Amino acid sequence: MSQQTSLPNQPNPVAASTAAAALNVPPAGLAQAAEQDAIRPFRVDIPESEVAELKRRIKETRWPEKETVADESQGVRLKTIQELARYWADEYDWRKIESRLNSYPNFITEIDGLDFHFIHVRSKHENAMPLLIAHGWPGSIVEQVKLIEPLTDPTAHSGSAADAFHVVIPSMPGYGFSGKPSTTGWNPQRIARAYAELMSRLGYERYAAQGGDWGSIVVNYMGTQEPEGLLGIHTNMPEVIPPDIDALIWSGSPLPDNLSAEERKACEQVRENRFGYAIVMGTRPQTLTGLVDSPVGLAAFMIDHDWKSHAMIARSFAGVKEGLSPDDVLDNVSLFWFTRTAISAARLYWEQTVAGNSFFATKGVKLPVACSVFPDEMYVAPRSWAEKAYPNLIHFNKLPKGGHFAAWEQPEFMISEIRTGLGPLRKSL
Known part of the structure; x- marks a missing residue:
């Protein structure tokens, strides 16, 4: 720039x-x-040339085939990311944010x-x-x-x-x-x-x-x-979360019998999210180089944070008005794109993993x-x-x-x- x-x-x-x-x-x-x-x-x-280049790259995306399931269990669904890309290239205005x-x-x-x-x-x-x-x-x-x-x-x-x-x-x-x-x-x-x-x-x-x-x-x-x-x-x-319980959650070990229903549910919710993005960034952040090269790849990775927010974002691009709007989502992804910070941001997870710290x-x-x-x-x-x-x-x-x-x-x-x-x-x- x-x-x-x-x-x-x-x-x-x-x-x-x-x-x-x-x-x-x-x-x-x-x-x-x-x-x-x-x-x-x-x-x-941000220079106008950068904005134009972003839209060009979005329109030239090479798409994968459709997922083989009828839900988000394989990640961001093709129809969601294609609608995001369409809106990003044709309607979204970076200058507002x-x-x-x-x-x-x-x-x-x-x-x-x-x-x-x-x-x-x-x-x-x-x-x-x-x-x-x-x-x-x-x-x-x-x-x-x-x-x-x-x-x-x-x-x-x-x-x-x-x-x-x-x-x-x-x-x-x-x-x-x-x-x-x-x-x-x-x-x-x-x-x-x-x-x-x-x-x-x-x-x-x-x-x-x-x-x-x-x-x-x-x-x-x-x-x-x-x-x-x-x-x-x-x-x-x-x-x-008590450190001993936290260790059991992440190791997949059985939980103690003396947990309350609320405490047990909290443990199950942590396990339910799986945190695939955190595992990749925590161990191999530099391998995600493609996120700095593909805006659609960056967007797909960023919106698949946890299953509840992912589902909400998917609904917003399907026309449901709640929580985050398409503009909200793309304001944030665009900032990451223009500043080329996908990898530099990801390394924080690596730092956490190396230090052996818990979330x-x-x-x-x-x-x-x-x-x-x-x-x-x-x-x-x-x-x-x-x-x-x-x-x-x-x-x-x-x-x-x-x-x-x-x-x-x-x-x-x-x-x-x-x-x-x-x-x-x-x-x-």
Whole structure:
């Protein structure tokens, strides 16, 4: 891509005045971009030639034969991915999400030798709570944009000034417009330390952190690391499975007889998902090179995350309006495509596997924790386990609707949960 694309390490002066004002930093600060801790304004601007090339590649896709089953048990069905491709090539407009992303102040700063891209929107309300919101895979900052305005401007979105947040949404290493690690070691624990440094660099002395998917894992590690200023965390993918039970789940061994019905169901749900994508990325991420070459191959791989969200996405491309829309899905896949991050993002799973870390087992968080449990999550966290995993549990709620991509699918519920769940921490600001 050309410099006009505004890739990391390429500060764009067009956004300087607006972005610098959001941090109360004069535009002249751009001259200090070479400094290690400089915060550089950033603007998303994908060249039209890249957009045209994407559509060309979609239209030249070589298709496989139809699946030999009448359901999704073999993966993404041919009719689903062909409809996705048709819509992507003929109707989808990347410029809509690009414009929306650019409507917020975007920045890049170097932390621990790597560029971190982030959105930073300050509330107009004086006593707003600073909040870092962390995304996961196959997500990106696109997942959280529906939260920004209601959280930062609650009085315009059925809330009060007491509900206000300053919002910071970073792109994970290897994702979106953040830098791509060129060496090993960028695991969730290291990302957690980098996120704490980001909040400190932004001048936030007290703040909370929120996350789902990898974002939940990262903010849980922030909770165990207890960086100065972190008041507590909110998770919509609670990591509450006892380590001994977690080991039995993944090994396929029989489960103990003393589990409650709710606990046993949670174990069965984890096994039910199988996590084929995680196994491939966790062991052979570089083998997925074709995802950087084929947009349709990339899309098929990304939408087959867990069977419930996959089914919802398939329904959306069949004309059913619920949860994610076709535009929502393609905004995210397109971001991965334009930034060529399929492999760099996948390596996070390899880092997790090499470290021998678990996705869902308890992490030992002692700080205050708020949990929101959505019914179509990969497993429904039992309260009995949550109370043991998080001894300082300040909020636990089961929602009536929503799944793994809660902020994206059900933003109203997530906004309410963040406001309510983190409310008790405001007294510590």
